Amino acid sequence: MTPISPPSRMDLDALLLQPVRLFIACLLADTSWRSQLAVQQALGLPAPDLELHIEFLRAAGYLQCRAEPRELRLTPLGLDRLLEHIGALNTVAATAGALVAEVRAALPTENSP
Numbered sequence: 001m002t003p004i005s006p007p008s009r010m011d012l013d014a015l016l017l018q019p020v021r022l023f024i025a026c027l028l029a030d031t032s033w034r035s036q037l038a039v040q041q042a043l044g045l046p047a048p049d050l051e052l053h054i055e056f057l058r059a060a061g062y063l064q065c066r067a068e069p070r071e072l073r074l075t076p077l078g079l080d081r082l083l084e085h086i087g088a089l090n091t092v093a094a095t096a097g098a099l100v101a102e103v104r105a106a107l108p109t110e111n112s113p
Contacts, residue, residue, distance in 0.1 A: 011088035013081050015060055020045065020053050025062065025082045028074040036070040 016022045020043065027039055040050045054072065057063035062078030065071070074082070 011084055012092070013085040013088075015056055015062065016082065016085040018053070018056075020049075021057055022082075022085070024050075024053055024057060024072075025074055025078060028063070028072060029079065029082060031074050031076070031079055033066070033071040033073045036065075036072055039072060 016025060023043055024039060027042055028034055036050070036054070040047060043050065054063060054065065057078065058065055060078075062075055062081060064073050064075055
């Protein structure tokens, strides 16, 4: 079996492992100001649930907020961490796919004794 070289744990961002936070960051990836209501509608979340995730991202410096009407945007740090996280997820998915293919290839075929 091929040795596994998983991405560094530092490449996967713990905040962005939560899908809602990942999707918020993706929706704001152009770093433009967006209304919180537009983000809420895109995700189909109740306002209190969205607020919790926004606060985590804001506290980490990934997101900026401005007052009425409430608008959000991804910071340069947030964009960097999003891109690193997506790259790490791609590596994880590719490694998992290769492992499954390798294990399946090693299974005996129906015609094998």
